[in-house]
Amino acid sequence: MKTQWDAIVIGSGIGGLAAAAALADADKKALVLERHAKAGGLTQTFERQGFRFNVGVHYLGGLGEGQINRRLFDHLSGGRIRFAPIPGAYDRLHFPDLTLDFAPPQTALRATLKNAFPAEAAGIDKYFAALADGARALGNVFTIRSAPWPIATPVAWSNRQAIERWVGRTTWEVVCDCTADERLRAVLTAQWGDYGSRPLDGSFAAHALVMQHYLDGAWYPVGGSGVFAQELGKTIQAAGGEVRTSAEVTAIRVQGKQVAGVTLANGEAIDCARVISDIGLHNTLRRLPSSEIDYQWMSDGYDMQPSMGYVGLYLGLEGDIAAHGADAANRWFFDDWDINRLWRDPFDEPRAPALFVSFPSLRDPAHEPGPARRHTAEVVALVDWSAFAQWDRSDPTGGLRPETAAGRESYAAFKDLLHRNLRAQFDQRFPGLAPMVKMSEVSTPISVAHYTGAEHGAMYGLETTPRRFLTPALRPRTPVRGLYLAGQDAGTPGVTGAFFGGLMAAASCEPKLWSLLR
Ligand SMILES: Cc1cc2nc3c(=O)[nH]c(=O)nc-3n(C[C@H](O)[C@H](O)[C@H](O)COP(=O)(O)OP(=O)(O)OC[C@H]3O[C@@H](n4cnc5c(N)ncnc54)[C@H](O)[C@@H]3O)c2cc1C
Incomplete structure (x- = not known):
């Protein structure tokens, strides 16, 4: 043709x-x-x-x-x-009574973890070895899926057991094999928002590939x-x-x-x-x-099924945010140690159980804050789609579409509620930044579906x-x-x-x- x-x-x-x-x-x-x-x-x-x-x-x-x-x-x-490069820590995890920095090199991260969990040194080493094996196994899956068959066939044959072991098991199964300490399990799996499946459901190999690619540091x-x-x-x-x-x-x-x-x-x-x-x-x-x-x-x-959706909060700030609690690290806040807990119904549950916050302007050398010292914060809370399904445009049986007057009104009211609740959660975590917020807007999985066509507003396909x-x-x-x-x-x-x-x-x-x- x-x-x-x-x-x-x-x-x-x-x-x-x-x-x-x-x-x-x-x-x-x-x-x-x-x-x-x-x-x-x-x-x-x-x-x-x-x-x-x-x-x-x-x-x-x-x-x-x-x-x-x-x-x-x-x-x-x-x-x-x-x-x-993002200087220092790329992720900082905040649990109710523990704060931990994830910073390169890998040896420093291992030391940080062993320092926080001295009785679990062997389990931590086992986990890092599993990360390397898991990432390798997933790499081989892609070779098998895509390379010409003379390359793919021997790779499939020689790696079938590793693939079953690392790709076929969940993150939770593998981490439970490494440690019996519930708090350490939560720490090791906390960044599941980076790939969108709870440890209980997600493939360990996906966790391994994503975690492993940050071990030498992160970039913007x-x-x-x-x-x-x-x-x-x-x-x-x-x-x-x-x-x-x-x-x-x-x-x-x-x-x-x-x-x-x-x-x-x-x-x-x-x-x-x-x-x-x-x-x-x-x-x-x-x-x-x-x-x-x-x-x-x-x-x-x-x-x-589509992966998880999220509610996003976008904040424009003016002032010296670095002096009032912001830095270049991503901040992960957890209300408790139940790392598999999902935000199912934001109508009834005003607080997201986990909140991710980043300050991109602090990591971008090209950012010009100007005399007003303008900066941004991006906040993400993973959420179950079901709370938004009633406004799903693509569902022919869907009830309240945002296009109808009733749908528009109820969606706007829900968005407003989400906005107020997430702002309150951000302000509580960053009281010094709250008065600097000059602009604030929220997005929902409906916004993502609208702008990208992603089914259920899924974050990761x-x-x-x-x-x-x-x-x-x-x-x-x-x-x-x-x-x-x-x-x-x-x-x-x-x-x-x-x-x-x-x-x-x-x-x-x-x-x-x-x-x-x-
Ligand atoms: C809030 C959030 C934070 C994230 N943070 C990070 C991060 O820190 N680091 C990281 O590595 N990844 C991150 N990700 C994930 C990353 O952004 C995605 O995995 C990646 O960008 C997906 O790229 P894609 O090309 O597969 O899909 P998309 O970016 O979704 O592109 C698909 C495109 O197809 C278009 N399209 C859809 N239907 C049609 C059609 N019928 N005709 C024509 N065009 C169509 C859409 O409009 C869209 O432009 C994040 C994702 C989200 C949502």
Whole structure:
């Protein structure tokens, strides 16, 4: 099929941008189609009253000089995306009677943990060894899913037991194997908000991969997360590609088991024999003609649920925030030691059991506070979707849609309640900062669903459970010829995970790109 484009990429999240930029590296012209008016997906930024906020980026791992993530970002952006190391601790955990810093190097973190739990030194060493094994096992899962079969088959054969052991077990099972101390179990699994499945449900390997990639420290993109779309977009355009916004794909066309192109919401049809989808597995399945979907693929795909949603609080502050309690570390506040507790019903339960707070302006060397000393705080509380389901636009049986007058009123009232409650929780944790807040806004899973199309406003695509990583449904190469899956569903949650998801899709489509990933 001869068309203007070598590939169409649906969605301009980091996964779609990575795929298109990698194709550009192979001199291929990709057309990226984005439904929103702004490119970047969860890496986009937005402004309110002159304060700029990131949507889905607080810190990134594995970006030390010479590490593969760094090498690939440098290569695909021509070195234009710069990363600033977060000085000191990247995470600070606050439990009711214990505060702990997670700071590099790994030996220092081990010492911090052993200092807090002197009787558990052996269990802590066992846990760190499990992190390395778990991360390696998940890396092998991706090789098996995506590499050409002469490479994938021996890897699958020689690693089947390790995969069962680390990918097939939950974080809680593995951590309980390492220690019987309930408080240490909570500390070791506390950052599950980084990948969106409670320790009781999530695959240990996902926990291991994400935790492991921060062990050498964390970084922040200089200028904010908007630089990803800006700079990778230049790479895509330099090869003759394009990033087109306000271009929603409503259908992926298929002819005789081969992808034929896409149709946009405005009715425009664009032909292309290669389509890379960065919009998640479920959204991809919904855009395919049902007669062309492989039954096993569909049932495996719909067998998985979306990951957790979240309520976000965005604060614009004026003043010397560093002198009043803020610093560059992410702060994780827990009301108790029950780390598996989920915020199920914010109607009846005003306090989120766990609160994540970061101050991005303090870690960005490009941030100019100006004479008013302007800064931002981003607050995240993970929440169960069910409390928001009544306003779900995509549910045909849904009751109170925000579009109807009654729906608008009740949704606005609920948002207002959430806003007041989260502000009160923030003010209680940071009393010195409370008077400096000049602007405050809240987002819900409904906002995320609206802006990114994410099912249930999910933070990280599909659930990060063992079945997600063991299913064959999430291979970059789908059962439809010419159709590939990119982004976090094909990779792992997180910017670098979704970036790799995009690269695996591009390499499956253009095999010479495998050399980039070697
Ligand atoms: C609050 C929050 C904090 C986070 N913090 C971090 C962090 O600190 N570090 C980290 O590494 N990760 C973090 N993440 C996770 C990270 O942002 C994501 O894993 C990653 O950005 C996902 O990229 P993606 O390309 O897979 O998907 P997305 O970014 O969701 O991109 C999908 C794109 O597809 C578009 N789209 C959807 N449907 C269509 C359609 N029909 N037609 C055209 N376009 C369509 C969407 O609008 C969107 O732009 C965070 C996420 C959230 C929500």
